[in-house]
Amino acid sequence: xxxxxxxxxYLVKRTGEKVFLECVQDMDHENMFWYRQxxxxxxxxxxxxxxVKMKEKGDIPEGYSVSREKKERFSLILESASxxxxxxxxxxxxxxxxxxxxxxxxxxxxxxxTVL
Amino acid sequence: xxxxxQHPSTxxxxxxxxxxxxxxxxxxxxNYFPWYKQELGKGPQLIIDIRSNVGEKKDQRIAVTLNKxxxxxxxxxTETQPEDSAVYFCATGGYNKLIFGAGTRLAVHP
Numbered sequence: 001x002x003x004x005x006x007x008x009x010y011l012v013k014r015t016g017e018k019v020f021l022e023c024v025q026d027m028d029h030e031n032m033f034w035y036r037q038x039x040x041x042x043x044x045x046x047x048x049x050x051x052v053k054m055k056e057k058g059d060i061p062e063g064y065s066v067s068r069e070k071k072e073r074f075s076l077i078l079e080s081a082s083x084x085x086x087x088x089x090x091x092x093x094x095x096x097x098x099x100x101x102x103x104x105x106x107x108x109x110x111x112x113x114t115v116l
Numbered sequence: 117x118x119x120x121x122q123h124p125s126t127x128x129x130x131x132x133x134x135x136x137x138x139x140x141x142x143x144x145x146x147n148y149f150p151w152y153k154q155e156l157g158k159g160p161q162l163i164i165d166i167r168s169n170v171g172e173k174k175d176q177r178i179a180v181t182l183n184k185x186x187x188x189x190x191x192x193x194t195e196t197q198p199e200d201s202a203v204y205f206c207a208t209g210g211y212n213k214l215i216f217g218a219g220t221r222l223a224v225h226p
Contacts, residue, residue, distance in 0.1 A: 004159070035216075040125070041218060042216040042217050042219050043160070043205065043207075044216070045213055045214070045215075059215075090159055104150070104162045105150075105160075105162065105214065107159030107160050109157070110158075110159055
């Protein structure tokens with residue numbers, strides 16, 4: 001069965017702390033994504049990656065960075081957490097569809113981050 | 117920039133009724149239109165999708181229709197059941213990435 005695993009379901013951090021959110025997929029997918037979900041705003045793309053060691057900015061990359069050292073793992077990093085980064089973070093992976101990167105997304109269960 | 121508007125934000129129906137959720141988009145280059153369902157405490161899951169060379173697609177009780185000229189597409193759920201209660205997201209995409217709507221919270225009452 002397809003699986004995307006996010007390391008932490010719930011985190012509470014303090015302003016200024018460095019935060020790592022880890023995501024692992026077992027489907028050998030090329031593409032991995034980090035989204036942020038907020039009420040009334042839907043899912044907004046933070047960063048995505050189409051291959052190991054490559055990354056591209058999404059729509060809201062400010063305050064975030066990512067790392068993809070291995071194909072199955074995609075990490076989201078908050079260098080200095082702020083209260084406006086309190087949110088639900090969703091990781092997803094996908095396999096390219098006929099040369100396009102917009103194939104079916106498989107999501108993890110989410111990591112709810114609270115920054116105090 | 118690209119934008120997807122989704123309506124309504126909440127929808128309440130009686131079991132057995134139909135539910136319709138509509139989305140409009142701005143990027144004429146979009147050619148992929150998926151719908152995701154998110155149950156409480158879970159990540160979104162694809163329930164149906166359509167590509168721009170097709171006007172309608174059906175899968176049992178759910179269907180999606182696409183009007184590329186008007187730049188809108190809709191999700192239709194017939195004979196709703198309590199297990200259809202969830203948040204539904206539309207999305208549009210071209211080559212690289214998906215843009216999601218704000219979501220519709222559907223409640224199906226027995």
